[in-house]
Amino acid sequence: MDTPLISFISAVYNKADVVLETLELLRCQRGVPADKMEFVFVDDSSTDTSLAVLREAAKADSRVKVIASDVNRGPSVRFNDAAAAASGQYLLAVDADDMLPANAARFLLDAATMTSSPLVFGKSRRSDACLDIPADAALTVADSPLTFCAQRKIVRMGFLCERQLWEVAGGADERVFIQDQSLPLRLSHAASRLTYVEDYVYYLRSRGDENLSNNVQQQHHDRFFALLPFLEERGLQPDARRALISQIVSAGWKAKRDSGVSMPLMSWAGLVYVLNRLIGIQPTTDRLANLAADLRLLSGVRRPSEVSN
Incomplete structure (x- = not known):
């Protein structure tokens, strides 16, 4: 496979019931050539069949990379592991039990190009629906990214960033177990510019027993x-x-x-x-x-x- 344009990265812990649905939503992204996408999953020592399910998916699709961990360290560490294994120009971080609209990757890539931003966020919400991002969704460009991130209280995954930016920022803060807050802050602090989509670009499934938000x-x-x-x-x-x-x-x-x-x-x-x-x-x-x-x-x-x- 040629060097990917975009790597979808995820940390997985006990998501065997939904991780294939999440992968299929990523595979079905419109507007990005199939050979320009890769999917990197790091299993954080799951106690269910998540690892086996992902390994079977990797056998059928060479774009799927699966990394197994012997110990459970948490999503901050494992998202960083996934980013380190990715080879795309851009990274799109997704929790293994969440959903990405079918036009999200193309929309976020176009927003990054149009605004010359290495980092693109958007709204998220908990819903069983996963609707396309409206073509006319408004964009806000911030030249003081950390201030914007802190004022808007940006959390969650579903954002796009240049892989080089992730490396400069150091990824998630590995002193903190959950990555939701540290990643947006650290990436924003390292970015020269941030673009925010004023519409929903990411959907969270209903909470399961293993959901950290519980x-x-x-x-x-x-x-x-x-x-x-x-x-x-x-x-x-x-x-x-x-x-x-x-x-x-x-x-x-x-x-x-x-x-x-x-x-x-x-x-x-x-x-x-x-x-x-x-x-x-x-x-x-x-x-x-x-x-x-x-x-x-x-x-x-x-x-x-x-x-x-």
Whole structure:
């Protein structure tokens, strides 16, 4: 196969019931020549038949690459593994149980070319439908990508980026288990320009038992620690800092609120949350450090350094 134009990449954990449907949606992308697409799946030590299912698919289609892992490290690590194995000029990251409209790859590629952007995001929603992106969907171009990403609270997969940009950004933050927040932030920080499709380009299936979004504490924890390192960046634009801190305060408050500990709004953490929302008051460095220490003690939260066989 010639060098692909686009590599669809995914991390897989116990998705045997839906991963072939996801692969078929990727194979059926319109407007991209079949020999210009490849599909890279990294199985994160699934306990179901996901790996066997994918290996059978690879036997029938040489464009499908399957990488097996002996230990479960989480999607941040495995998406990076998939990106490292990909050879396309562009990467399109997709969760193994989600859906991409049939015209998404072509639309995102055209948007990247038309706006000279190495990174293209769009809206996502949870729905059983998977509708084409409207041909006249509006595009917003941002020349301050990190600020835009932080203000719009961009998360999820289903984005297109140049493979070189992924390499420069370092991919997902492997100190954080879930990649949803760190990837958009890190890619945006490394990008010179970002384009956002003001319509739905990505669809999430109904939550299954293995869906990480079922663990709200994991979501809060990973959101907090994906955001926190950016506050150490020199020359961070004030608007970006305010947007990042707003999300950090929200994630920290929600993590403590949902931990089962009584957290009235008039507590110190609640007061910081309310004042940040009302007038933009920012927590002190010490307060953020204390909050980070509390979140590191949360139970039921996975971290990539905690290897699970």
